[in-house]
Amino acid sequence: MKRLFPVLFLLFSGWMLSQLKIDSISHNRGNMETSIYPALLVGYHFSGDAKDNTETWKAGQMHTVELAYAKVFKYGGHHGGSKVYYVGSDFSLSNKYDFFVAPKIGINVGAGFMFGTELQFQTNFEQFVPRIMPYFGIGGWGGKFYIGYNFRLAKAESLPTNTGHIGITWPIIKVKKG
Template identity: 90%
Template sequence: MIIYPAFLVGYHFSGDAKDHTETWKSGQMHTLELAYAKVFKYGGPHGGSKVYYAGSDFSLSNKYDFFVAPKIGINVGAGFMFGTELQLQTNFEQFVPRIMPYFGIGGWGGKFYIGYNFRLAKAESLPVNTGHIGITWPIKGRVKKSND
């Protein structure tokens, strides 16, 4: 097993957002992801990995308001991967906790994936997209080998 820290940099795109009544659309959203991760790489060149991470998403184009989404997450896989993250999306006036399961391809911190944001509470005017597609790339830190 090899363990190393990584900074994750990602871009996410979402289509039409809906509020809890699903009566209006906020349009397309572009989001930047910045996170710190701990990567656990197992096996040889075709082995698997698990990644724990904490960071935030930053809205780049929401026509109603700027928002950030501090988050924690985990993903596992070996080529095909799946994961989930818990986000606390906020515009600094209200916040919406969400959980987003996702799946895609990738490993060792990098991923190309699709996911769906499930709202855990209501916010009257915080439009956050539900469907989600993204790509994340790891910037590796110093590698530490383990005998476990």
Template identity: 50%
Template sequence: MTRLFFLLFCISSGVFFAQVKFDTLAYRRMKTTISPAILVGYHYAGDARDNTETFRASQMHIIELVFGRITDYDGYHGASKVYYAGTDFIINNRYGFFMSPKVGVSSSAGISMGAEMQFQTNFQKVIPRVMPYLGFGGSRGKLSIGYNFRLLKAENFPINTLQVGLTVPIKRFKESN
């Protein structure tokens, strides 16, 4: 058992820390660019339910339109972060149409992680939600899986138990350093 832990330690140390010296001793100057952008995405939630006793399955098709600030970090293993604000246009086959204004942040270096605060509304009530997500991608787009957590106890809007989506920037504006 001790040999197994030693072997796992050696492998994980090589995987996680082997590239660090090359990033810090790079022969070229590392460059950081900041650019505002318009991002568009499509998300699908095939399992939504309301807050009643009976489970009602429905499908949700979500079109995302946001304005973001993309920061790209150059290097051998580049990374990026995105701050964004915008809205989701949600079409649900059981509840009809509603919107979800939101703000969020995303960080990625091959693996993308982020969270967003949504305010889903059918123009009669507003329901706040938090959605953390995990996926793959970078500043050129991401494929993610997320889950909406409701912040109010009683609500009648559907709850996305699993949301899968793709987001890409369609227009990047002038970059700055």
């Protein structure tokens, strides 16, 4: 009897706690399909470390609005995830600098915890600075709350470098097919 208890415990635990297609606790209940749909992403970002080596931290704060078109791949299953390709632009306002536009392309992947990268082309229509920003955060299915760090790929003397970056992005329009 003493040897039977561990075997029964393991079998019962596997039966009750397994995440199989017939799992009755899961809200997905075996929905293993992949959905692919376009979405319009809107976001707000804050950069508090725009350095040009002449001003204080407060003078370099940047507030950015993001608009992007995305292709969202939503993977089903008990621990589903997503992959998002997007193209769009950031529109930045700062306390010291005038209006900036940063067309960008990017990708992120995740299932709760997500990570990604984007390539931005920041310009004030006089100078141009390409930047790459890896980031990580939480989110999925097009939405994200993240922290990133911008790396310059070229030098422009009068454009600020907003290195520290925190943001939130959410899909406001999802066009689901089917």
